[in-house]
Amino acid sequence: MSIIDQLAAIESAALASLHDITTIDALTAWKSDYLGKTGLIAKLSRELGALAAADRPAAGQRFNAVRASLDGAFAEREATVNAAAQGHAFASEALDVTLPGRPLTVGRLHPSTRVLRMITNIFAEMGFQVWESPEVETDTLNFELLNIPADHPARDMWDTFYIETPPGAEKVLLRTHTSPGQIHAMRAHAPNPVRVILPGKCFRYEQVSTRHEMMFHQVEGIAVGTNITFSDLKGTLIGFAERLYGSGIKTRFRPSYFPFTEPSVELDVECILCSGTGCRICKHSGWLEVSGAGMVHPDVLRNGGYDPAIYSGFAFGMGPERITMLRHGIDDIRWFFSGDERFLQQFI
């Protein structure tokens, strides 16, 4: 059998066996058997020297052609085998993608904190800075300086927790609203203009129920200067309501009464739950109270250190818990201070 015939036989045997190979190991063995330095083709090529010189180039070309053909076949087979191997590996690692993901332990802020931040951020953009004032106050700051003297019927509007004090000492109480902060802020700034908001805890002597809490948050705002009007108050509060509830929300600016503001107003927005048609939450009025506000009363301006003939200003207050309850559809305020994680973990 000529060397060329032998080569052809090796080639066809190689291709035939390659076709059955399914593993990388067998593939490696095949390569060394046929194409390795001591493989069948290398061995046979050593016999080329025995050929007549005239036949050698053609035979050499033939050898190169067979090598190229086997290399090509090998590469093709290798790709197939690799793909199959990877397929197996992937199959063995396949997961049930419907099983739950690995949970991260992530904490959450209290919903009141979130809403307080929303409120303060909106007012910050209008140039209001965030201030704080004490939670335990004197009767003077909580009432007297805000134009609510003792024995004034308006005191009925604030049921108050008092702190035991020695006989003869000034009355000390848990602030019933953040409004004493108005006096603190004015006194810290007068006669310069002031524009601050004061978030914080307040307390009322009130039986706890689904709608009422003895402790709650308020956000107080005050702006005093030489050019601040009731129309500015309206623009500010309606601007706030539109930021909080979306532009186009219907608002109602309704006369009200607070001893420390004159004129006084209550800002209502169309009930966000029933769109004004009347429901249990808005007590079938179609409106929700958002904020009590007004022009700072001349006496209060004076108590804050401003001459009411030159300076004017407005003040407003609002309750983040109520806004939070509406926002999330919470029907019982008692969860807020329960520390119950089944409640706290419902918010983002």
Add this chain to the structure above:
Amino acid sequence: MRIPLSWLRDYVDVTLPIDELAERLTRSGLEVDSIERYGIEGAELPWDRDLIVVCNIREVTQHPNADRLVLAEVEFAPGQFHTVVTGAPNIQQWKGLGPITTPLRAVYAKEGSVLYDGHVEGRVKVTLKGKPVRGVMSDAMLCSEKELGMSDEHEGILLLPDDAPIGVPLVDYLGDAVIDIDVLPNMARTLSIVGMAREIAALTGQTIRLPKPMVKTAGAAVEQSIKVTIEATSLCPRFTATMVRNVTIKPSPFWMQRRLTMAGQRPINNIVDISNYVMLELGTPNHTFDADQVAQHHIVVRTAKPGETLKTLDGRTHSLAIDHLLVCDTTQALSVAGVMGGESSEVSPTTTNVLVEAAVWEPTIIRRMSSTFKLRSEASKRFERGVDAEMLDLAQRRLTELLQTYADGTVAPGMLDVRTTPALAVSMTLTTHEVRRILGLDFTVDQIAALLAPLAFTCTTVDAHTLLVGVPSYRMDVSHTADLCEEVARMYGYDNLPSTVMADELPTQRTNLALEREHYVRDVLAAAGLNEAITYSLTSRTAAAKLNPAELESSEYLHLANPLSPEREYMRRDILPTLLEAAAVNIRERGMTRLFEVGHVYHRRSDAILPTEPLRVAIVIAGKRNTTAWNAASSDSIDFYDIKGIVELLCERLQLSGITVSASDFTHLQPGRSASLRLTIGKDSFVVGSFGELHPEARDRFDIPAMRVAVAELDLEILLAHAAVPRYTSISRYPAASQDLAFIAPVAITAQAIEASIRKYAGNALSSIELFDVYAGANLGEGMRSLAFRITLRSTERTLTDAEVTKLRAKIIRGVEHENGAKIRA
């Protein structure tokens, strides 16, 4: 304030539909709480005009087949008759007496009428259908108040007054609506029908019609029969008295009873009802005395004498203080002025002569007395908000007119009138500039005057920019130009005001670093997997004693003078007790908790009445470190090092330097797992908090199941004050050399000490240091442990040579061994 529409209509034409009127009132500062309708369109139970009418009962006869039933011969329209079967007890007395001389007026409902079922609880609508009752056809009904939806009364049928017009639809005769208005303290002028009518007239462009009482007088003049002495002149600006003789005590007329009922007052008898009626109508509380019980017919207004007592109409006896104001005779106290009458001079069934008091009192004394005696009456409510002294004349005429008409009394001529304070005409200047300055509205004087005039302010133009505004006597709420500005805005309509952006200069902006950092702390702790709680600032010493039994007797707490409950009686001095109470619920419910709270605590000061309010952060964690999900990383439980990790994270995030941790012995923490956090600033050093594992005894007191509960409470104010902004350190471009060194040392040698030695000897070349293994085993010997550190050495200038690293390593080992009595582990 409940306003029956029919009553209101006596004094003003109501031109708007009720709902529109209500909206108008609400938008004018008189918030309508509810509208109740009786029989009219829109009512829950409208009375059909054709089917439900006023009728006559002409005769009552026995039902032939039933003892308890009667047959009423009814005239339901002039000349039209019908027989109605009824069991009403209140017409049984006419049974079998033949035709009734003055036929009874009642309400007749024909077949097809929709009524409430009188025999079932609550309000259930039924349609009246004809059916035989014991053999007699019954296809109509005589109605009770309950069946008509007027009240819950179903004892008998509703009997109407004799002048009720037969055949007239009931809705025309009794149909009505009650508007309930939430009257704010500055709107005291509307605490009456007339006051509300004035306001409505102003708001709707109508005219008020005041009552015009017609009084005939006879007998001795009041001045000759009664004497009035005002001793407490500063507390009683005006006192008036009239006298009505020979009154007959009987029920008041039907219409008056109906109006009082709708307004929320229970009818008693004609005298009491007339007194209440005039109070509601004109806003002037008044009092009727049995004149013959007033010693010497001499009224003395004075403050109480020491030890004096008075038994009031409600049967209670009050001890009086010397600043309490009384209406007395010459021998004893007759009533608490403006608050409640006394029993001794009360109008009784035997009263013949009535002394009528109408006065105004200084508002604060009324409020003080009504709160002291816990007597909040309709009278005191009005007096403490201010009653118009100029209304007393009309009130007295109206009272005597009604007593003359409905108590058959004879009115004595004249009125005793003692004024201690002259009527003061209040007027003030209002400029267009002020209206612009406060409201932002550019109005002329004419525009302003046009807005104020309907409210009966008298406006006189002083010049082109100035008005002189006269304030009506009943506007006691108007004392500043700001009050007038409010009236201008209210009449213009708040909704018509422009919405403007503040044009005033922006105040100097200042930062509030503490608050920003406080929010940052919340974010850091939430990111660390903790849920933010807000617990009550009010707590009990019992709760605090769960953490530390010594708190039970502590006098350091701020104590409420009027607590709502023993659980919320003291102001918290620490956050942990209330946070642990919340944590306990979570642990019992879910087997775990991860809570933090940032908030104030309250510390008494010896030198000031107000406490300090330090800001704290408290943390409670317990349960599995990771979730218990199927693929959780580990199922280990939380322990000391978890809370320490959180505290360290917080200190690192605040970039606090000078923080050290040392073993400590806080009573609320388990010994050996109790640490204090210390902050050193220069020469000063403070303990800024505690953390560790809750003492098992404390844990039991909080009713938490046996498990490790890790807690921390830190003084956030100090930590925030020393927080810093991170400083960048340059990052080396040269490779690092890592060295693992394990030292064997007695357990008493802290990791912190060994780490400090490593830092000291590694010097500038130290890039990082990490304790990666702690091991204690028998092979190391009793009381010994091995601490393994991974030390990374790196120069910012060049690559460290092997020789340099080897040399440094040897130096560190020598140093650590020398300073701590440790041995390098081979």
